[in-house]
Amino acid sequence: MPTEQAAIPDAAGFLRVEDPALLSGRGRFVGDIRLPGQAHAVFVRSPHAHARLLGLEMAEARAQPGVLAVLGPADFAGLRQPRVNRLLAGMNLPEAELVPADRVLAVGAPVALVLADSRAQAQAAADLVWADYQDLAPVLDHQSEGAPALYPGLPDNVALRSEFAVGRLPESPPAAEAQIALPRVAPAPMEPRAALLSWDGRGLLAWLSTQTPSRAREDLALALGLALEQVRVVAPDVGGAFGGKASVFPEDLMLAWAARRLGRPLLWQSTRGEDLLSATHGRAARLQGRLWLDADGHLAALQADLCFALGHWLPYSAAAPLRNACRILPGPYRVPVQAVRGEGRLSNAAAVGIYRGAGRPEAAILTERLIDEAAAGAGLDPLALRLRNCWAPQQLPADWPNGQRLDACDLPALLRRAAEMFGYEERRAEQARRRAAGEVVGLGIALYVEPCGQGFESVRLTAQADGRYLLSTGATAQGQGRETSYALIAAEALGCASADIRVLHGDTAACPVGIGALASRSTAIGGSAVLKAAQQLRAELAAGAALPHTVDLVHEVAHEAWAAGCVMLALAIDRETGQPRIEDLVWVDDAGQVVVPALVHGQLIGGLAQGLGQGLMERLVYDEQGQLLTGSLMDYALPRADDMPARLRLASLPTRSAANALGAKGVGEAGCIGAPAALLNAAHDALRPLGGHPQLDFPLTAERLWRAIHQDNTESKS
Secondary structure: OOOOEEOOOOOOOOOOOOHHHHHOOOOOOHHHOOOOOOEEEEEEEOOOOOEEEEEEEOHHHHOOOOEEEEEOHHHHOOOEOOOOOOOOOOOOOOOOEOOOOOEEOOOOOEEEEEEEOOHHHHHHHHOOOEEEEEEOOOOOHHHOOOOOOOOOOOHHHEEEEEEEEEOOOOOOOOOEEEEEEEEEEOOOOOOOOEEEEEEOOOOEEEEEOOOOHHHHHHHHHHHHOOOHHHEEEEOOOOOOOOOOOOOOOHHHHHHHHHHHHHOOOEEEEOOHHHHHHHOOEEEEEEEEEEEEEOOOOOEEEEEEEEEEEEEOOOOOOOOHHHHHHHHHOOOOEOOOEEEEEEEEEEOOOOOEOOOOOOOHHHHHHHHHHHHHHHHHHHOOOHHHHHHHHEOOHHHOOEEOOOOOEEOOOOHHHHHHHHHHHHOHHHHHHHHHHHHHOOOEEEEEEEEEEEEOOOOEEEEEEEEOOOOOEEEEEOOOOOOOOHHHHHHHHHHHHHOOOHHHEEEEOOEOOOOOOOOOOOOOOHHHHHHHHHHHHHHHHHHHHHOOOOOOEEEEEEEEOOOOOEEEEEEEEEEEEOOOOOOEEEEEEEEEEEOEOOOOHHHHHHHHHHHHHHHHHHHHOOOEOEOOOOOEOOOOOOOOOOOOHHHOOOOEEEEEOOOOOOOOOOOEOOOOOHHHHHHHHHHHHHHHHHHHHHOOOOOOOOOOOHHHHHHHHOHHHHHHHO
């Protein structure tokens, strides 16, 4: 059963282990590294979304002062696109050159690499590289079906497919239908991508701003044909990632190739514009669903069709968003009949990868929209319909027909606690009064569950002769406070002070092989590995083991931890301008056993800001020629402090996970899952009394909402 905890701790004076260096400017990022003989790299990028590359003129660029080399497609011949995680059966993957010699497949795709003594010299030379293109019609995200194939063997450009069905769908009309388009969004970490590659004649040293050092090591070794022992990857301080640094990029592989050829360290630091143009994007999905109710108001059947855009190449986790969205449906609800189908299609645009939530938000948004529409059509209260159909705590953990295992949680308790904090009944009465006065106001609910990562994590824990401990982990950090939380977990098990434990991560030479920071897995899996290693070390020391003494441990989970939560919010829309304003937001989260409440609070607030950014303002836009129109932060909106809700209340109602000894679940992605779904439901609820059925897609900008309010007038004048 859940035990309520305050989600906002008294954090006065709280400092993470990581904070003193970061707050005093002593952090060490890739851009801070200086190696002897270090040179600088600038990429020449395609201005076309799809074109034949007829020729490159590089002689003038090579003749510029300080230029060491200008490398074109012929110099990278044999370098292949990086491997992709085969999460889905029957994936149809392009096996292609990393830098095609005869064509470009997206705006921003690298076509040449300029290396010089300084960045300014490299940029000046890059501006002199002249390319001859023959423009071709691009395959756009929304036009990929039936379009010419980007790669041979990919009919309709379908690279990913997932299908699951149980039972037979009813022949009667559904109680609810929904269609939702989710635009591309940008991870936009504070630190854009960065890489420093050095070859010493025997091996490769790569300083990368990455979430996955071990994976990057494997990909670099594979690309260069090296033994794994010849490659070392170091992830120093990393200024955010949100999934956008989970894979190696073409630029990383090209730099490694060039560093080996030149024998000089090469530094590349992406600009914000380059990241918006050529880093991985997120979301980019079209969701369709139908939901049936029986006569008693129970969910009878669900049909869902999901189409994800993939861009022109596939990063390592390209299949994760589609797979997650398909396997999570129908989320927190019992639905006996299901038919879920998903496809991922290539297009002439930047790659789409994992982005905070990676399929979990898509599943929640579609499910929660259908629940609200079914409740409205049947004349039922949306909260009551959720309570009637969500899993009961005594039924969990539960094995689903699609092979997933839903973890222990108390979904009715989450709903009831959120409703109590929100004052749900009183809010409905107040809403009726305000609507009668002409206001456009809506209430939104979202109940969600989210899987928190599979696989393994590794720990090396050493008791040293001086009484202190050294903990090396394959997990990584990009601001989550991993050193703080892991030290606390180990200290409690060892019976020592957390200050006696030094945590190492991010260096493949000093740390065991691990997966990294992905899918809200690092506490549930990595933290459980730390706990087991500390317990084993303490037992072996008690049995007389001599110092120094080391425990090496790999912890692999049999089942996945699933977090849960409920968001309720009140939305007001200005009738004259369409401007939305979140007046109040309540969020009750179940992250299982909480290690450091202050860190959980930070993850909740940060995730919420990112989720509301997606819901209210963020959108990457391509025109019909495949040109990116939102190539800077002047065009791509990010949330600011004054975009947060006027009133925000968080609470924690955790149920220990049944999937790991620590009892922990994930929390880092939850804000991107619950908030957008609740926001979209609130907008529909606000507009429902005005009549019609406006199509609302993200982001819910003032213009989009104004048009929905005034749809009759605008349509009659058009």
